[in-house]
Amino acid sequence: MARAFLIVMDSFGIGGAPDAAEYYNGEHSDDGAATFQHIAEACAQGRCDTKDRSGPLRVPNLKKMGIGHAAHQATGEWPDGFSEETDLIGRACAATEVSKGKDTISGHWEIGGVPVPFDWGYLPKTIPTLPDDVRDGMIAAANLPGILADRHAEGLGVIEEFGQEHIESGKPIVYTSADSVIQIAAHEKHFGLERLYDLCEATRKLADKYKIGRVIARPFLGENPETFERTGNRRDYSVPPPEPTVLDRLEGAGHAVRAIGKVADIFAHRGVTDTRKVSGHPALMEETLKALDELPDGGFAFINFVDFDQLYGHRRNPAGYAAALEWFDARLPEILGGLRPDDLLIITADHGNDPTWTGTDHTRERVPVLMTGAETAPGLAVMRETFADIGETIASHLRIPNGTHGQPIGRV
Structure with a gap:
């Protein structure tokens, strides 16, 4: 029976958000922010050379899954070192967020099939900031x-x-x-x-x-x-989501839902049957590999790799971000090798956090959707108008009814 694995590379945006000019880092808008593309550019220019890594950005496995194609679809430009890849192993596209905001909770809820239908409250940039x-x-x-x-x-x-x-x-x-x-x-x-x-x-x-x-x-x-x-x-x-997410719907249908990292907290622990609260990319990778081995038929594992965001994006550290991407890419074959014939793997992001941008806040960007497994045909899929299509692709794969905010992404 089919299983599904969803990995969020926290903050790994690919630019191109049509409303980026409406979002700001300080006095500077997010128009033009592109996390992946600007990291690749910085690497190509030697600005990410350290004792730990040097040279162009090397992510051959993400490249084969179509990250370059997704980025080109998002912005119309190829990232440095990426071009038309013909030997793809996955199906790729870009997705646009419809929720108001560029935060973790909005991105994840929308990925889970429920866009945020209201404006969040934000604290002012004053000292003190709290009411x-x-x-x-x-x-x-x-x-x-x-x-x-x-x-x-x-x-x-x-x-x-x-x-x-x-x-x-x-x-x-x-x-x-x-x-x-x-x-x-x-x-x-x-x-x-x-x-x-x-x-x-x-x-x-x-x-x-x-x-x-x-x-x-x-x-x-x-x-x-x-x-x-x-x-x-x-x-x-x-706060809990305003309506059932794909996690709730899967749990209600009797499916196992394993949340790895901070995912359970983001969804207020709703729709989760098994929580693995670990932090740091090595521990998150080990829990991901365990899930590939342990998750029962019909199960769904939702994983967040947070260090991209909290250690490198917010701290505006493109070299560290590049090294983290290369580390993740080097481990990706272990994930791909653990998939069973009917498993679906989706790799995406929840927002951007361009480490070359001004300020320290998230950046409003489109995100990649990279899919493989379960007879998914390699190639480029149609760009998605909402992150909710990701959750509905999971729902369709695990054969539960779809929600009302998105449509499954075609995989052939």
Whole structure:
């Protein structure tokens, strides 16, 4: 019986969003942002040469799956080092987001078949950024001496800046971004992991009336800026999707749904029968390979490879992003080799995060849809007008009724 595997290369956009000019990083619009293409360009120009990698971007397996074709369809231009590939092993296309926003939750929900039908609430680029009642409610709920940062910030940088003061004062680090999110960073030992989770649960309730999509616990360890590092105990407190996603529909039909990485949190744990909460690309890859071996007939595995986004996109590190892409590509044959004859694999992204762009926020972009397996004919598919077509392709493959927001992508 058929199985389905969906991998989100978090933030691996391919440019070309028709409404990119309406989205901003600071004062600069996202018009022209193209994560994949600009990484390939930077590599070709030698701007990504480090002790770990050098030269043009080398992703031969993604290339055979059609990443160059998807990027060309999205923008009308071939990325540096990519051209018409005739020896394809997959079917490729680009997809356009219809949800308002360029955040993780909107992208994933739409991939799951449910575009976001409303405007999220966003926090202003002021210091402080939190509404008074949210700040005061957090302090009262956790008996805090106060909070630190209270502004828009990049996650790793704000921990480096305020981590020492946090340890000394007991005040958690609270920050936001262009996403609809409140993030709370605290030391696992000095502040306490369970105390951080309790604080996030209280904040989730306070944030509801402002339509904030997620409250995220960001635990870390270390004793100084040189040793601070976030741990794998991140937890997202999301509002639930407004209607059943493909995960809900599969679970309701009796299918196994395994969520790997942060996926279960994004969907408020709805429609998930098995959660594998791991972080870091090596651990995520191992869980993916386990799923290929263990997932029962009719099962669906939904995996998010987050490091592309949080370690390299937000930190505007094209060399690191390029190295991560090459690492993923080198491991891709293990995934392809684990597929059974009736399995379908789809590789996509949830938004862009162009590491060559101004600012530190996500970028509004189209995403690739790379499909292989289950008698999928190699070639270029028609460009999709919504990410929801991805979820409906999964639904069709696993033979459950389709939802109302998308159509299955033709695979022949």
